[in-house]
Amino acid sequence: MKIKKGMAAGTLVAIIITLAAFMLIASVIIKFMSNVDDQQAELICHDSIALRAATQVDVGSIDNAVLPQLCKTIDYKLVGGNGEKEAVKEQIASKMARCWWMFGEGRYDEILNTEKLRKIFFLAKTGNDCFVCYNLIIPNGELQGQTITATDLFAYIKDNNYPKLRNVTYLDYIQYAGGPGRVVLSEDIKDGQAYGVVIFVKNKDKKDWTGLLQLRPELTDRSTSVIVVDKLDTVAKYGCLADIMGQ
Amino acid sequence: MEGVTKIAMYLIPILVLVLLGTYYPEMFEKFKDVGGKVQEYLPNVSIGAEKLQASKPFVSEDNKNQILSLKDSLNKMIGKGPCFMQYQKFSLLEGASLRASYDGVNDQTNFGVYGGAGASQYVNDLSFSVKGMKLCVIAGKDNSAVKAFSKIYFSPISVDKYSAPDVWSVRMDLLKDNPQHYTTVSKIDLGYYEGKTFLCKNSNHIVVPELGIGENTNVCDNFNDDGILYTPDGKNICFFPTVYGDTFSYDKDGLNDKYLGNNKKDEQALLFQLLDGKLKRCVSS
Numbered sequence: 300m301k302i303k304k305g306m307a308a309g310t311l312v313a314i315i316i317t318l319a320a321f322m323l324i325a326s327v328i329i330k331f332m333s334n335v336d337d338q339q340a341e342l343i344c345h346d347s348i349a350l351r352a353a354t355q356v357d358v359g360s361i362d363n364a365v366l367p368q369l370c371k372t373i374d375y376k377l378v379g380g381n382g383e384k385e386a387v388k389e390q391i392a393s394k395m396a397r398c399w400w401m402f403g404e405g406r407y408d409e410i411l412n413t414e415k416l417r418k419i420f421f422l423a424k425t426g427n428d429c430f431v432c433y434n435l436i437i438p439n440g441e442l443q444g445q446t447i448t449a450t451d452l453f454a455y456i457k458d459n460n461y462p463k464l465r466n467v468t469y470l471d472y473i474q475y476a477g478g479p480g481r482v483v484l485s486e487d488i489k490d491g492q493a494y495g496v497v498i499f500v501k502n503k504d505k506k507d508w509t510g511l512l513q514l515r516p517e518l519t520d521r522s523t524s525v526i527v528v529d530k531l532d533t534v535a536k537y538g539c540l541a542d543i544m545g546q
Numbered sequence: 547m548e549g550v551t552k553i554a555m556y557l558i559p560i561l562v563l564v565l566l567g568t569y570y571p572e573m574f575e576k577f578k579d580v581g582g583k584v585q586e587y588l589p590n591v592s593i594g595a596e597k598l599q600a601s602k603p604f605v606s607e608d609n610k611n612q613i614l615s616l617k618d619s620l621n622k623m624i625g626k627g628p629c630f631m632q633y634q635k636f637s638l639l640e641g642a643s644l645r646a647s648y649d650g651v652n653d654q655t656n657f658g659v660y661g662g663a664g665a666s667q668y669v670n671d672l673s674f675s676v677k678g679m680k681l682c683v684i685a686g687k688d689n690s691a692v693k694a695f696s697k698i699y700f701s702p703i704s705v706d707k708y709s710a711p712d713v714w715s716v717r718m719d720l721l722k723d724n725p726q727h728y729t730t731v732s733k734i735d736l737g738y739y740e741g742k743t744f745l746c747k748n749s750n751h752i753v754v755p756e757l758g759i760g761e762n763t764n765v766c767d768n769f770n771d772d773g774i775l776y777t778p779d780g781k782n783i784c785f786f787p788t789v790y791g792d793t794f795s796y797d798k799d800g801l802n803d804k805y806l807g808n809n810k811k812d813e814q815a816l817l818f819q820l821l822d823g824k825l826k827r828c829v830s831s
Contacts (some may be wrong), residue, residue: 352595407595450649450656457670470668471602478598479663501598522664523600 337373344370344401352407368411370401371542372431377441384447387488388455391435392469394496395482395526396461398432401498404477405524408501411540429499429539434531439491447488452528456482473526483517485529495534499525511537603662603669605642612636613644613659613672619775620676620783622829627777628721629828630820635773636736639750641665643737648681655679655783665737682784683754684776685800686729692796694727699825700805700814713824721778728776728784731756736785739766752787759787759799766790770803772817777828 347369377390403410411428456469464472473480478501488494501524511518514536518525527534605613615634623631643665645658652675659672684695698720703713710716721727731754739751749767753760760768771786778784787800795802806816819825 355595405600406597408598410595450647457668468670470670474662474667475600475602477600479600479667481663481667520664520666522666523662 337375340371340373341397341401344368345403348401348403348407348410352403352410355407355409368430370430370432372434374434374436377435377437381443384442384445384451385455387437387442388447388452389459391452391488391494391496391528392456392459392461394433394435395456395528396463396469396472398496398498399473399477399480399526401432402430402500402524405473405480405501406478408478408503408524411500428502429497429537430542431495431497431534431537431539433496435494435496435528437488437490437492437494442488442490444490449484449487452484452488453482474523479523481523481525483515483525483527483529485515485517485527485533488528493531494528495531497527497529497534497537497539499527600663603660603667605659605661605665605669605672606640608637609639609642609661610672613642613657617657617674617676620679623775623777623780623783624676624678625780626828627780628718629777629826630816631775631777631828632820633773633775635771636750636769638748639665639736639738640748641738643735646681646734646736648679648732649675653678655681676783678781680730680782681732681734682728682730682778682782683734683752683757683759683787683800684728684784685754685757685759685787686798687757689796689798691727691729692798692801694724696796696801696805698724698727699816699819702814714826717825728778728782729757730782734785735760736769752785754787757798768800770806772803772806774806774816774820 351368375390375394377387399405411430453470456473459468461467461469461472464476467476470482473482486494499518499521501521514533515527515529518527529537604610612634619631619633623629641661643660645660646655647658648655654675654677656675657673659669659674660666661669661672685692698717701720703716710719733755735753735755737751737753739749747767750769751760751766752769755761767790768787769785770788774786776784776786786806788803788806789795789797789800791802791804796805804812804815813819813822816825820827
């Protein structure tokens, strides 16, 4: 009898220690993430995605990435430079490419997907397999009342080279430098507005991302991963996964 | 003594295996067979996500040639008109799509070509713009545009009756009386439609968002234009959405495709008239 009681107590202590350790580690990571600068946050996100992909366990048809993604949505203020549209376009293109890079350049499908594992444990789906990399804010007057149309911005990313690769445009980088990707620019860029740079990760099944058919029908094709620039209030309706800070 | 026991514990199984392998080698083959069969039922387990590697997006050679033909024809139509032009009719646009939109700032129509994965990736090399072009369709919010077009180009014409030098002159007089025989639009999408029902086969598909054409998923096979384009004025260049039916008919969504094809049963079909020299070509072949 004494031995049995001892064992039960020992097991309980082990569980409590494990939980406490997990909570301690999680709080350290969250606190750390809240204090890191943007470049560090991007690196941590990129590395956590790479590690998550490297440690993904595939059992039969079930692919499960067990490590969490350590990514946070970064706020970024676009600088117009006296109404210089080119400067703003360059910054947006740069953030689109950076978001693509952070999430493995489209090389891993299913990388944000936890649906199969959640189904096994009867847990509700947390959201669409998308992530808001950046909140881009254009302060009032930065563009001096000018508008960058979606057509203009698309022309910029297809005609201008991505600085980190030789002779590769921003569009080429996203479309085929890594895995298959594409770009969707949903709105014109205007003064005093906020936009999200979002990545939708390609998943193996071809079902629509939930709730997007009416909102953004151009996003329902899941043949590729997608980098989207859209108004922030529309992005809020995408139902993307929360970041490490819970936002 | 304990050491000897341990050595014996390792040696005895090894000795047994060696003896079995020497005198009963077929047993290992059986184990191998059974092991192999069991493995078939076990799930594959692997660590690490598979890496995807994309390639530069492209479209099929056929579609590429047809797109280039379309580009050439459109450019030749600018500044001419009213007239018709033929381009190399699209085969099934499986793996390709075109999105045309009018750019009012630069007064041109941009044709984005998409291919690659899901026909959704931009193909820079094939995309083009046509300066001075506006987009139009022979369709409308109601059937008045299509009705007017039919009146101009499908009414049987007797040259003697009209005391006219030729059929085309009569048609031009009819055109003056029916100027609203096309609808200017700002956007057109051409693509492939995978038939989802027995009645809707795999086909090419046109979508004109402003007129709601092609957006209903029950509408299929609505781009059987036989490679014909029309310009009323050398600026608006019109595509032909089509509707399906057994008889010559039209509605707001376009002409019955029998009006366009080289239908030898009816001399009024556009392609028949074009080949017969009864319709003016923008560029004489």
